[in-house]
Amino acid sequence: MPVTIYNTLTRRKEALVPGEPGQVRMYVCGPTTYNLIHLGNARPLVVFDTFRRYLEYRGYRVTYVQNFTDIDDKIIARAAEEGLDPGVLADKYIAEYFLDAAALGVRPATVHPQVSQHIADIVAMIRSLVDKEYAYAADGNVYFAVDRFAGYGKLSRRSPEEMLVGARAEIEGDKRSPLDFALWKKAKPGEPWWESPWGPGRPGWHSECAAMALRYLGSGFDIHGGGYDLVFPHHENEIAQAESYTGQPFARYWMHNGFITVDQEKMSKSLGNFFLLREILRRFPGPVIRFYLLSTHYRHPLDFDLEGLEGSARGLARWQKTLDELEQRLGGRAGEAATSGPAHPLREQVAATRETFVAALDDDFNTPAAMAALFALVRETNSFLARSQTGDDAGTLAAVRACLKELGEQVLGVLPLAGQAAPSSREAQVVTGLVDLLLEVRSLARQHRDWAMADMIRDRLAGLGIGVEDTPGGTRWEWRG
Numbered sequence: 098m099p100v101t102i103y104n105t106l107t108r109r110k111e112a113l114v115p116g117e118p119g120q121v122r123m124y125v126c127g128p129t130t131y132n133l134i135h136l137g138n139a140r141p142l143v144v145f146d147t148f149r150r151y152l153e154y155r156g157y158r159v160t161y162v163q164n165f166t167d168i169d170d171k172i173i174a175r176a177a178e179e180g181l182d183p184g185v186l187a188d189k190y191i192a193e194y195f196l197d198a199a200a201l202g203v204r205p206a207t208v209h210p211q212v213s214q215h216i217a218d219i220v221a222m223i224r225s226l227v228d229k230e231y232a233y234a235a236d237g238n239v240y241f242a243v244d245r246f247a248g249y250g251k252l253s254r255r256s257p258e259e260m261l262v263g264a265r266a267e268i269e270g271d272k273r274s275p276l277d278f279a280l281w282k283k284a285k286p287g288e289p290w291w292e293s294p295w296g297p298g299r300p301g302w303h304s305e306c307a308a309m310a311l312r313y314l315g316s317g318f319d320i321h322g323g324g325y326d327l328v329f330p331h332h333e334n335e336i337a338q339a340e341s342y343t344g345q346p347f348a349r350y351w352m353h354n355g356f357i358t359v360d361q362e363k364m365s366k367s368l369g370n371f372f373l374l375r376e377i378l379r380r381f382p383g384p385v386i387r388f389y390l391l392s393t394h395y396r397h398p399l400d401f402d403l404e405g406l407e408g409s410a411r412g413l414a415r416w417q418k419t420l421d422e423l424e425q426r427l428g429g430r431a432g433e434a435a436t437s438g439p440a441h442p443l444r445e446q447v448a449a450t451r452e453t454f455v456a457a458l459d460d461d462f463n464t465p466a467a468m469a470a471l472f473a474l475v476r477e478t479n480s481f482l483a484r485s486q487t488g489d490d491a492g493t494l495a496a497v498r499a500c501l502k503e504l505g506e507q508v509l510g511v512l513p514l515a516g517q518a519a520p521s522s523r524e525a526q527v528v529t530g531l532v533d534l535l536l537e538v539r540s541l542a543r544q545h546r547d548w549a550m551a552d553m554i555r556d557r558l559a560g561l562g563i564g565v566e567d568t569p570g571g572t573r574w575e576w577r578g
């Protein structure tokens with residue numbers, strides 16, 4: 098049976114058939130880095146990280162791109178409040194992001210492109226759209242002419258009237274039509290800006306993701322993901338630009354996770370009803386939060402409550418306790434090779450558990466059903482352990498242990514329960530400060546024409562997953578997978 102996922106574009110569950118056999122290319126919209134992430138931001142991280150792990154378990158190679166929006170109105174406003182340069186503020190919260198992600202067991206993506214590092218790609222795309230008259234410049238801004246793209250609305254399936262309601266807040270004097278959206282925004286005094294054919298300015302959010310997805314994955318890549326709130330206008334606008342630019346389909350499958358709500362209302366910074374992940378990590382280990390997020394189907398809304406988290410803590414503790422007991426019984430023995438003793442029905446249940454687990458995740462990534470299969474195995478194992486004597490059945494016990502580790506640790510990423518300690522802001526600040534310091538040393542080395550030293554610093558940082566790029570505006574760095 099193939100992996101099937103619900104495709105927002107077609108409103109159907111479909112078999113996932115990658116463009117290139119054995120290789121899945123996936124882009125997921127990442128955070129705007131102006132604050133610590135809240136639980137609602139954490140859900141897509143965990144969902145898509147687990148989905149990636151599952152695809153790998155099913156034998157696919159996965160190229161996973163998750164961006165950082167490090168140029169944005171909110172970043173500029175927050176930087177002004179904190180008295181920081183917007184680039185410094187964004188780097189600070191990128192470092193914080195990686196601490197939170199690590200606490201949740203979220204692996205770094207293959208690439209984490211940052212907008213500030215891809216202005217040339219974005220400008221090239223916008224310039225081509227203007228040349229082909231899909232976009233127009235007006236007083237230093239550039240807008241996409243929505244009526245030039247016949248497919249507009251195909252993802253969100255909204256009528257023009259409905260889309261207008263969403264766009265009303267954006268009506269500005271120099272747009273030709275209220276639905277048109279900004280690809281390039283003219284610089285306002287005091288804001289960061291980059292040169293462009295239309296004068297100094299910065300890219301619009303929708304252009305950033307479209308250009309970076311195309312840059313790393315090419316057109317017609319497999320999966321574009323994100324929160325359900327991004328369907329309109331963000332993803333609709335990405336499609337309009339990318340498909341007008343390349344003349345090809347943009348992404349073939351669209352996956353969207355549901356909201357996290359509090360008392361049935363969407364958790365968001367603007368509503369002020371959010372829980373910072375960092376606050377929750379002070380009370381619950383990362384694996385428990387991950388377990389909690391995966392206990393609800395990714396497309397369903399998840400109404401946040403502490404009792405739910407406490408329930409997850411108890412549930413995951415049972416898995417860990419069973420695993421610990423197995424380790425203790427098996428001792429140092431590899432166990433996998435041991436076949437002594439009669440075959441027990443539990444042995445068959447291990448095989449059945451794997452089948453049920455895979456069938457559940459193949460069916461639109463049904464994590465709660467997959468977890469229920471593991472719960473059943475844990476229950477049976479516990480009653481088996483209560484009856485069996487040490488020394489017998491090593492093969493059976495080893496099979497259970499291998500199954501729990503493989504599915505609970507490698508695929509779901511919720512074991513071991515101990516996980517990582519909650520990170521501190523202090524660590525993130527120190528990491529950012531140290532990288533900045535090294536880059537200053539490198540810049541001095543370059544001034545003294547000490548190329549060997551400059552190259553060594555760049556290479557060693559690359560070894561730590563930090564990419565360094567020298568641009569006319571100075572040296573920038575970003576996290577790479």
Ligand SMILES: [Zn+2]
Binds near residue numbers: 126127306331
């Ligand atoms: Zn995006």
